Amino acid sequence: MSALTDLIPAHRPSLAQSLFAGVVVPSLCAIGVGTLMQFGVGPVLGDYWTSVGVQVGIAVMLAVSLNIVNGFTGQFSIGHAGFFAIGAYIGAGVSYYGALLIWNDASAMAHGAPLVWNNSKSWLFGAGEWLMIGGAILGACVAAAFGYIVGLPSLRLRGDYLAIVTLGFGEIVRVLLQQTRPQVFDGAELREMSAGELVIPPLGGATGFSSIPKYANLWWVWLFVAVVVFFAYRVKVSSTGRALLSIREDEIAARAMGVNITKYKVRAFVLAAALAGIAGALYAHSGNVLQPRDAGFQRSFDCIIFVVLGGLGSISGAALAAVALSIMTEALRGPEPILENWIALLILTAVISIVAAILRAVGNRGWRITLLMAVTPLSILLLGLASKFFTDATGINLADYRMVVYALLLIVVMLVRPNGLFGLTEIWEYFGPERAKKPPTTPPTASQAAAAAPTEGSRP
C-alpha cells in the first residue's frame, strides 16, 4: 500500500479553490451572521434584549473556546476567565488609551460605531473600531502567550495539575489587576507619564476600568462568535482535532500512535486562551466597567458549566447551553423583561414544537432534539415567574443563589451523564432520516460475548 506522503500531491486543490472554500465563504458567513443579528434580530429585540444578546454572544465564545481544552482534549482548565480578563484589559487599554492619545477623546460617538449611531465619519466602521480589532488581536496574542507559560509546565504532568494551576492563574491575574494604577482620564496627563510609571499600567486597579468606547454591538460580537465557532469546528474535524480527542480518550494509546501529547495539549490550551482573549476584548467594548473580579473563579465557573452541561466536545451543545443558561441567569436577576415578553416566549415554544411535529411527520429523527429545544424558552419563562414570586414573597434575589443550583446541576450531570447532555455529538447530527432499526446481525459467539463483557465501559 502506498505511503501517505505519496498520496498527498494527487489531492492538492488549487490555491484559488482553497482560498474560496477556506477563507472567503466562512468570512461571508460570519459577516452574514453579524448582519442578520444586527439588522434582522436586533431591531426586533429592543434595547434591553440587544444588550443581553451581546452578553450571550460573549458567553458562547467563552463556552466554545473552553470546550477545546475541556471537551476535545479532556484536560481541565478552571481559569478561563484569567485569559478572558487579559484580553479584556488589553483590548480596553488599546482602544481607550489609543483614542485618548490620538483624539484626546475616548468616546465611541466620535470615532466609531456608525452601525449604532449612524453618524459615521467613515464608511462602515470608524477608526475607533479598528483600534478595537487591533486590541482584540493583541489581547488574543498576549492571552495565548500566557496560556503557553502556564500550560507548558502543567500540561507536561498529570491532568489535575492543570486545574489547580489555572485556578491559581485566574486568581493571580485578579490580584495583579487590583494592583494596577488608577485610570487616567486626560490625554495630556497620559503623555506626561514616564516610562517608569507605566511599568505598572493605569488599568484602574480595584475600582475598575471604565468609559471604554462601546463599539461591541451585535454585529461585531456575533461576527466573532461565527469566527470562533468556525475555528473550533475546523479544529474538531481535522487531524489536530482527532489528536486532541485521542488524548482525551486514551493518552497511552495516543502516544503509541505517534501523537505528541504535550504538544497538542499546549496547542489546544493556547488556542483556547487566544479565543477567550478575543471574547474578553469584545466584552470590554460592550459597555461594562471592567473589574479585576472578571478574572476570578466565578466567571471561570460559568464557562465550565456551559461546557459540562452542553457536552464535553460538542461545540453546538456548549453554545446552546451558554445561550440558555445566560438567559436563565438574566431571568433570575431581573425577571420583569422576561415576563413582559411572555407572548414572544410562548410563540417561540409553539413554533419550535410545530417544527418538531413536522419533523416527526416527515420521519426525521431530529424531532426529539427539537422538542427538547422547545422546552428551553418555556423553562426560561417559568423560571422568570418563579423568581418573581420568590422575590416578591421573600425579598431575596434568586440570582445570588444560582450557584447553588448550578453546583448541584454539575454534580448530577456528572453522575448521570458523564459526557454532558450532548457528549461529542453536534446538534445537527441528531437530524436526518429516521434510522431503520438494524436487523440483528449474526449473534456473537459465546466466547466473543464473554470476552467482550469485561471490556465494556472499562475505559480508564
Add this chain to the structure above:
Amino acid sequence: MSEFLLDVREIGISFGGLKACQQLTLQVPARGLHGLIGPNGAGKTTAFNLITGVYQTQTGSVSLDGVHVHHLAPHQIAKAGMSRTFQNIRLFGDLSVLDNVRLACHLRGTHTLIGTLFRTPMFVAQERAIRERALKMLDVFDLADLADEQARSLPYGNQRRLEICRALATEPKVLLLDEPAAGMNPSEKVALAATIRQIRDRFNLAILLIEHDMGLVMDICEHITVLDHGTPIAAGAPREVQNNPKVQEAYLGEPGAVL
C-alpha cells in the same frame, strides 16, 4: 549497525523490588515473525512497554533499523517505525472506526494550526490523503462498512482487528502484537493466524507477537523467546523451545511434562 531490524539488547526494569523484566535480548530481522511467550506475569507486556518507550529501560538498548530509540518518547518511537496493539484493547472508544484509523495516519503528516484554521491547500490535500488511506486500510480488514460506527460499539473480534488496522496505519517497520488471539474461538484463531502472515507479506514488516495460545505461536512464529519471572529462559526455533526442559518447567512446574 546490526543486520536486524529490531535489535533489543539486555533491557530491563524493576518496579520497586519487583524485577518485572531483566536482561532481555531479542532480535528480529526484516520480515521476521517472532514470538514472545511465558506464563502469566512473566513480564511480556512489560517488555513491550520497554521496547515502545512507555517505560524507560533501565539497562541496555533498543535499536530500530540501526538507530537507538530507547531514550525516545513513545510518539517518537512510533514515528521511527514501531507500532503496537494492547493486551486490553485501547481503542479511542468515542471516536468512529474511521477516525481511529485516521488518527493513526496522523504521524506521517505535518499539522499546523494555521493550516487547520484556514484550510490551506496543503492541509486539504493531506486530510484527503489521510481519508483515502484510512478507508483503504479499513477495506483490507473488512471494516469499511463499519467506518462510521463508534469504535466502542463494535463487537470484540472487530475491535481486535481494528486495533491491528490502526497500528498498521502508522506505516510501521515493526509491529508488536500483544495477545491478539485472546478471547477468540478456535476458528477465529485460525483466521487470525492467516491474517498475521498476510500482514507480514503485504506490508513487508517484522512482527513480534505475544501469545498464550501455543498452537498459534508454534504455527506461525519462526523464532521464539521465552520469559519467566522477568528473565529470558530460552530462545530458538519453535521445536527447540518446545522441547526445552526449562520451558516445560516454567509452564508446568516440573521438568519432562508434556507441553
Add this chain to the structure above:
Amino acid sequence: MADFLQILITAIAVGSLYALIALGYTMVYGILKFINFAHSDIFVLGAWTSLTASVCVITWLKLDTQQPPLWLAPVVLLCAMVVCGGVAFLVERLAYKPLRKSARLNVLITAIGVSLLLQNVGQLPGFTAAEKDGRSLATVPFGPSPSRMPSLLPDTSLISVPFPSGDPTIPAASVQVNLVDVFIFVSAMVLMFGLQHLVYRTKLGAAMRAVSFNTETASLMGVPVDRVMSFTFVTGAVLAAAAGFLYALKYPGLNQPAHEIWVLLGLKAFVAAVVGGIGNVRGAVLGGFLIALIEFMGMYLFSKYLDPLMGTNMGTNLRDVYVFSVLIVVLLVKPSGLLGTPVREKV
C-alpha cells in the same frame, strides 16, 4: 531584625495551618488519586462552625464574652471536627463513591461541583441559632456577610524579647510570641504526630498504605477498601476542621464562605502538598511550613526593598503571587515534589 523575627513567628503559625490542610489533600490524593477540590471548603466549614458554635455556647450559657472559660476551646474544636467529618462522610458517599470507576475528568468536575455547593450553601441566608436583644448573632447556614469569632484564648503574649535597635533615635522594638501562635503550633504538631502514628504504627494505617499502593491487590488481601477510603476522607476533613478552628482563633474576622480569600487559602495549602510531594505525609508538613515561609518572607522583602524602589505599596497584596510562582517552579523542576516519588502509570 525584630520585624523579621516577628514575621518568622507568624509564618510558623500559618505554616502549621497550611500543613494541616495540606495533609488532607495529600491523604485523599494518595488513596483516592484525585485532587479533592472541596477540601478547602471543609476547612472553611471548620472555621465557620467554630465561630457559630462558640457564639451559640456563649449566648446559650450566658458566658462572659470577653473572657470565656478555657474549656470552651476544646468543645468548639470537637464540634467543628464532628460537623466537618460528618459532611465529608456524606460527600464521599454521595458524590465521590459512585464515581470510583469513572474517568478522572468526571471526578474532578464533581469535586469542583461539591466545592461550589459547599461554598454557596454555606452562605445561604440561614436560620438564627443564637440571638441577643432581637439581633441575630449566628445563623445556620452562615449567611452572606462576614462575621467575627469570639476570642476563646486570652490575648497574652508569652514571651516578649526587647530588641534594641542600633540607632538610639529609633525606639527599641520587641519580638512577641503570642499564646495563639504557640497554641496553633502545638496543636498542629500534636495532630500531625497523631496522624503519623496512625498511618505508620496502626493496623488501620497499614490498610491505608496498602490501598494507596494498589487498590485491587489490597482488596484481594481482604482490606475493606471502601471503608478505608471513607475513613481517610473523614480523617482529612477532621484535620481541616482543626485547621479551620485554629485559623479562626488567629484571624477572627471571617469572610463569608464563598469569598475568594478562602479559595486562595485552599490553593496555597494545595501548593504546599504539591511542593512537599503529593501523596507524601511528611512532604505535606514540610511543604506547609515552606510555603508559609516563602509567602511571609516574600511580603517582608518586597515591602521592605522593592516597594520603596518602585514607589508602590503592594508587597503584601502580592502574597499569593509568590506562592504561585513557587508552584510553577516546582512543576518545572521537580514535578513529583521535594519528598515525592514519580509515579508510573500501569499499561
